[in-house]
Amino acid sequence: MSVDPDDIKLYLNQKSKEWEAQELRAARVRLPEDIPEYVDSCLKTVSKLPDELPQKQVIQKYLNVALRHYQEDDEKGVRRWIMKAEDNYKNALFDLEILKREQGARKGGQSPKRRQWAEEIADHLVRTRPNSNFEQVWKTLPEGESPEQIEAEQYDLAFYRDGEKLIAIDGFTTVEKGSLAQSSFKKRYFSPARRKAGH
Numbered sequence: 001m002s003v004d005p006d007d008i009k010l011y012l013n014q015k016s017k018e019w020e021a022q023e024l025r026a027a028r029v030r031l032p033e034d035i036p037e038y039v040d041s042c043l044k045t046v047s048k049l050p051d052e053l054p055q056k057q058v059i060q061k062y063l064n065v066a067l068r069h070y071q072e073d074d075e076k077g078v079r080r081w082i083m084k085a086e087d088n089y090k091n092a093l094f095d096l097e098i099l100k101r102e103q104g105a106r107k108g109g110q111s112p113k114r115r116q117w118a119e120e121i122a123d124h125l126v127r128t129r130p131n132s133n134f135e136q137v138w139k140t141l142p143e144g145e146s147p148e149q150i151e152a153e154q155y156d157l158a159f160y161r162d163g164e165k166l167i168a169i170d171g172f173t174t175v176e177k178g179s180l181a182q183s184s185f186k187k188r189y190f191s192p193a194r195r196k197a198g199h
Contacts, residue, residue: 055092122193
């Protein structure tokens with residue numbers, strides 16, 4: 001079976017354009033000041049992912065490759081492999097939600113309507129501000145430039161307030177995980193968390 005040379009040229013041209021697009025994306029990746037500390041933090045976050053997710057080992061490999069490029073003083077390589085790790089992490093979070101729904105279905109129930117990230121934040125706020133009511137707690141929340149970080153069950157989580165909304169973002173990728181109105185967060189998550197803690 002012969003291969004058309006034009007098809008080969010077309011394929012190589014397409015791959016070349018894909019590579020150039022990836023290099024342009026990588027060049028826009030914002031690098032943290034302390035690369036080794038960042039990689040170590042990311043590896044700890046990724047280690048919390050279930051082993052069933054195929055991206056887990058891939059992300060760990062890419063982060064270690066990025067660290068090796070840093071040690072070789074290759075900034076382009078660091079950007080490229082951090083970008084690849086972050087892309088895979090976003091895919092892993094998507095697959096993680098599917099996995100949770102499938103596990104819920106196997107247990108005979110529907111996927112929970114409560115938001116895990118909101119429960120994590122509520123528990124954190126009650127734990128770190130035990131003597132404050134909701135209005136006092138709300139005033140202490142950062143307003144976006146420096147989100148408050150917490151270590152959640154399966155990922156690092158950060159949050160801030162934007163007017164009368166609570167915004168949650170992934171602590172690794174800074175991708176938004178969701179938002180809640182102030183009143184909804186108080187009624188559905190903060191108040192139950194205080195009762196659970198005995199306040």
